[in-house]
Amino acid sequence: MSDSVTAQRVSVLGLGAMGTALARALLAAGHEVTVWNRTAARAEALVAEGATAAATAGEALTAAELVILCVLDDAAVREHVEPARERLRGRVVVNLTTTTPEQARALGRWAEEGRIAWIDGGIMAVPSMIGGPGAFVLYSGVAAAFERLRPVLEVFGRAEFVGTDPGAAAMYDVSILGGMYAMFAAFRQGGAMVRTTGGSAARLAALMAPFLQAMTLSLTEQAVGIDTPERYVQEQSDEFTAAAIDLIDKAATESGTPTELFGVLRRVLTGL
Template structure:
């Protein structure tokens, strides 16, 4: 097919699932010059994309048959299975990129199903919120057959930077969930800290202005701590486990003193020090 003036060759691509993220993905593909077919359980969600040039499939089976490259952005693994398993014959020989958030073992199990039915499966984890799609800060983790990812790299880069994490189909999900785990741990610590400073007359809003730049600077420590996880036998930490445990114990005591006791810091102490 013809080129649209860049490295992306026009493709027929289907997108199943038109929540905020699925809609953003479909819109990025349309902006990239692709012929896009969309489907959603609630048809009204497809109307804005239809006005922008997308074809709207009446059924998920129709959408799965309409393209050589299929993008899934559905609710969960159950909903993925609900649509792809009955369409095994339609999907034979096609490439499916599953950007639905699932657990690593679910991604691997779907990969076994795909192999049995001669479907090429790529699993992905989107590290962005919908407005970021296509922007410089967005990136998507991918795992599975590297050759297939490279074959579709130009198209996938319309969503954000392509970050390949390995052949294991569960790898992208594991990285995705590890990163999200860090995010939720940070949010939990901010919520707890906000409650604590309010007992001294402070505000969570003021804490936010102080905590955000400090934590951003602290992320530079990840690179220094990584060898302690990857090759612990050769690692000499800058701070002893005893020191870290004592510091967290003081934070825990302050939480109790403020009248906002929590299990958070005991969990952090065990995780970081084993104590």
């Protein structure tokens, strides 16, 4: 641990693959970690590495000033925190459970009423990436609590605070994941199309990956068109883009792999 980072007492509730990775990163950074999981056996490896196992969720929630939740869903979060509202008063809760933006906002309001500093988070990494250079985590909620505990949260990866709206991190999270899944869908469709010519999805991947990487550089420019459309001059007209997508759609049909994907893209990208 860096000399500038003071060891912090942290509780981690939820020891699936991600929760275990979070707890392990905290231990590696020299923090005092209390862990709890519904299936107690999942805590054994972490205890061997220096963690303390709590007997109950309630015990874990009150064992530290900083509480990190990484459980199944919004219902599981509420199951644990709602009975402990009074005991959580004055503590910081970082909810890294995947929820919708509205679920995050509702929990933020609940926490504010109970004088609990609530931070919602979205993990942009798989468990094996936690603590590595490619991982980053989105956070939103109580800014002062985030800034105070930023050095602790940064053991997971780059910490990106995206706003005081508790739902902001979840909204950025689902938006980024939406882009990822749209890319996967288009690659799967393209793989089916090139195979009809005797090609392979493997060759397509080798050709597509560097092209898409280069295209991501245009996202910053396109953001201007979304944030301040009055300042944006499109490089290609909506009519050009619509015609290009129509051609791709026609090629998909001709190859015997018709799809609804390109019609959706046409409407989203051009409104035509």
